[in-house]
Amino acid sequence: MAGNGANSNGIGFWSILNSITFPAIVFINVKKEGLGKLDVQKLKETLKYLESKQRELKRQNQNDTRSLESMIKYLKKDMMEQHALADHHQLIKQEIKDTETFIENVKNIIKINS
Numbered sequence: 001m002a003g004n005g006a007n008s009n010g011i012g013f014w015s016i017l018n019s020i021t022f023p024a025i026v027f028i029n030v031k032k033e034g035l036g037k038l039d040v041q042k043l044k045e046t047l048k049y050l051e052s053k054q055r056e057l058k059r060q061n062q063n064d065t066r067s068l069e070s071m072i073k074y075l076k077k078d079m080m081e082q083h084a085l086a087d088h089h090q091l092i093k094q095e096i097k098d099t100e101t102f103i104e105n106v107k108n109i110i111k112i113n114s
Helices: 013-021 040-060 066-082 099-113
Strands: none
Touching: 040 066, 040 099, 066 099
């Protein structure tokens, strides 16, 4: 497909369309067996913990939340590394700062790999 400019760099039309239309749920178009084995159960448990910390952060309101924010930030980075989440989702690294979006992306990764 040398003449097709959209595929010459490995990005197809649908990937581009989805990234414009649905930026929070763009996935790499790769077969599951081509990726490293994802420990879905461990990822689910870690996600539950992250969700509980996020709920706790929301309940804190105006109180000093720096320690919770730091814990959540560390937990997300740890999840990225331990589970190689960037291999399962194209934009998850760019969206890591928004915890709600990160949680939804991880849920989608779990659903696809379950």
